[in-house]
Amino acid sequence: MRVGREYSVPERLGGFGAGVAAAAALWPGFTAHTGLGVPCPLRWLTGVPCPGCGLTTAAVDLVHGRVGDSLAANPAIVGLAVLTVVTVPLAVLRRAGVLAPPVPWSPRARRRTELAMLAAAAASWVFQLHRFGFV
Template structure:
């Protein structure tokens, strides 16, 4: 994911391949992850403000992508062992946190795109 975000701006000037968000196409509302491609490319190009405006969730995902690379390498070379399954309470806590983060991201997207606001029409 991090590699693709770094290479994409080099080979193109656009943010994505133009595939519409299925939820937005069907229901007219953005999903919690709308704007992530644009945010990733903005972040790679050094536009932290533009990345935040598109989807602030990108900062957590970018940190995760950066952390996973060395972790996978350390596991591949046997420096650290295989991961152990988390106990059920911990999985539930992290699952609830993921739901809360997705809900917050969705509210941000709804606000950013003005969904639910009355449109002003001047006659």
């Protein structure tokens, strides 16, 4: 038995982005206090960066207003930030009953979105490979 309503994929990603922003605000204090960090597993094992390399750094930089540094680490963070800024208020308004729940996407719209996300991941990987001197 489900309680409440189901959230759309963009709303879920926006919620994830809000969590990322909160973690990014706290991360520098945590690492300074503990000395712990989270290396990229692919880069640590193989030396090759993954499409998500630099996202932690980019998120921390963006939350602290260092937009240029954030873009240099991983520009994909901007997409997540924009999605968060747009969808979190939308989800809150929908949850409050001010706006109607989202309409399910058609299979065609879902497929186009999947392809766009694959293209974005590929572009991010090319960016990271270039940033670390592989391309």
